[in-house]
Amino acid sequence: MIPTPDLSHLTEQDKLHVYDPAEDTFLFLDALEQDAEDLKGEKPLICLEIGSGSGCVSAFIGSILGSTNTLYLCTDINNRASDCTHRTGRHNKIPLDPITCDLARPLLKRLQRSVDIILFNPPYVPTESEEVLSAQLGRGISGSWAGGTNGMEVTNRFLETVEALLSERGKFYLVTLDGNDVPEIRERMFRAFRLQCQIVAQRRAGIENLHILQFSRVNR
Template identity: 35%
Template sequence: MSDSEISDEDNTENFIENPTRELLAEGLLSLFTPIVENLDSKVKQTVLVQLNINAQLDILSSVIKDQINKQNKQDTSEFDIALRNLNAIKSKVTVITNVLHSSSSKFIVSNIMETPSYSHLTSNDYNHVYEPAEDTFLLIDALEQDLSSIQASKPLLTLEIGSGSGIVISALAKYLTHQTHGFYAVDINNYACNATKRTAIANNVNVETINMDMLTAFKYNSIDLLIFNPPYVPTSTSLSTCEDKEPRATVEQEKFYDIEADTIFVKDNQEKMLIKSWAGGDDDGCQVINRVLGELDNILAPNGVFYLLLIKDNNPEKIRKRLKSFGYNSIQIIDRKIRGEHLLVLKIFKNLL
């Protein structure tokens, strides 16, 4: 069979098997996604305007009805006509609103943040690096829930403190690839930096990893989006700093961690880093958290946002009051109860008024 005799079916089959098809699809998606998102945003704004008009018409209609009741002995024909006209306008606004809602549902780009692959990490890695757990996935869920806001803010520099396995920062990098972003991850544990880099590579995203304590090397007020799943378990100070020869949890936490203690509390310096990934020290487990909060004015950009994971034992209301005294708003955007813990995520941002 000559080339000219190849059927349409054969051409279709060749196209399906052609690896460039996926590249073409990705290219088209990256081309249309910003346009659709912009359209979706404008549709939502229009819907809000329409709803506001509807509410104002309801108020005006109510006022006219009150006036009619007060004019019982007078000719109310003019009021009746005005009321009918308002009701007609209200009906039209309602129809427009319904149409816009319907159109919006067709154009909305799904805000689903895919959990990155981390099957490349082994049990040996988890001897040195915090293994993804319920708190990790709750933080991803919180970011996913607030994706519309994150996209609207268009952060230029996104950073995670204590990235561990790297799946949280990689999840954001996977979703926000169409924007001009710089993704960074810092961790005091060099094993964690290595794991984060491998997770980023495994998921085809670019995340710069830095082995450092907190954010000591970053320029002041440069972070647009900050993420932190901190060491939050209330423990003795010596446990979180690994100074004792035989670290032990406090009485309140001892039963929960006794089983793990035989394998986690070892003398190797790198494995002591694993303890630091969850041991929050005294002061409601906020020893490390308070370090970050105390430097927040120097960390966040003017419109920067901070997503902080906590447990109820950290006394979140006390933290929120402290943030308020610094001039920050805080909103609890998600929470989840698991065995032995009540997790939550705060969204923290500067008061602009």
């Protein structure tokens, strides 16, 4: 059992503005723990989390990998999330490097085919498109869930870039729910980028059925 990162340093103010780890986060941790031996065996050099929020997921993978030279990059559009991620890293003795930006935009050219682990628990809740637009512009807590059509408007933008970032042996983990149309995502990623997909964890949370998808190159 790898312990859940200690988040006791986060304040009520932080929780008002930054996504508080919930069922989806914990399912994500379970899936990563399940893959712990494989992940360690790959000796990853760069781990990139998109939308790191509190920093819980990156701190967790840091404790799975133990003391290594891995670079932990974490992006979020919400400035306060970057601050929480930094403090969570420090509090748990994992060197997390947060960057406040949209998805992986400033890293795309510099990290081509070099990221060994990519993690994304995106805003996946289906909403009106106007809602996702204002949530993305507002860069606050509603950016944590507002996902627009099929809950996929933010995720789809990232899916277009993920293959260019993944290293040869890279793995990309994505949180989804039924409403996101998982079969369509799998088929599209295979057809467009030759990325194969496995569902590595699944759990019902209230009315939602959550999954963790893991993508890797076909010709590994």
